[in-house]
Amino acid sequence: MEIYLLILLIFMIIGSIIAIEAKSLLSSVISVGVVGFSLSIAFLMLGAPDIAITQVVVEVLILVILIRATITMDNTAIEGGGGTFPFVVSLVFFGLFLVFSFFAVQEIPKFGEPLMRVSERYLRTSAEETGATNVVTGILLDFRGYDTVGEATVLFTAIVGAFGILRRRGRKKKTEEDAEKVGILEDEDIKKDFEGF
């Protein structure tokens, strides 16, 4: 079980290396798809089927959005790397980060033996308190419902922002039709009106 998980993780790391270093944008987007779908298999192996389903759906949407962003553009080839200075700096800092994280992961609860102080109660009483056989949905919609409301707010804000940026027309300019609708008179019309007097 764990050996399969390790193989999957190494596969994901290889996929993300290809995604980062590929020369063409389309192939790097497709490599992100590799990482995301193997992530959903990993979720399935870790006992989280709800998240695996969500991850598959979201991954398909991410691929559609990213391919829309890349494929219609004229020059998607990448010229040149990022230069040596950012490379060296990030190598040093992220190497330090990895060294410290190696010691940090020794301190947190071991793999396979989670701390279950709050969740134990959720697992025990979810069926009788919420009536949901799936404990995850019980937490999502009942025990922590306010959290889900906040999440919906964040999602709404992000989508409204995207629509606002992508909207084609801004404020309309004043045209002749508009002038007629509102009833603004031209100069000649005014003269015609005054001739009657």
Add this chain to the structure above:
Amino acid sequence: MICYFLALVLFVMGLYCLVAKKNIIKKIIGVTITEYSINLFLILIGYRRGGIAPITLRGMDPGEVAAKGVDPLPQALVLTSIVIGLGVLALMVAMCLRLYEKYKTFDMSEINRLRG
């Protein structure tokens, strides 16, 4: 233990892509990979050895889920985090398309030079 470390390696690689690459789409890909690794790390912390999914199936003893189920709390929180990630990605791609429309390039240094 080694699983945690590999998830953190994935995190660092996403962060490297975000910092060192010039292309905007590559930066967005870096954000996506970072997000994946954090979600995976949280789920890994909640895993119980030999655990089952926290769902009571038909004909299953109610105590069985409480005895063997994996931690459901990080699962519920990661579920919201994945969906938020999709919304944020759509926002980033929208900004990116507008930038392309104005400057006709995805290159970040080029856009910096052409400012104004």
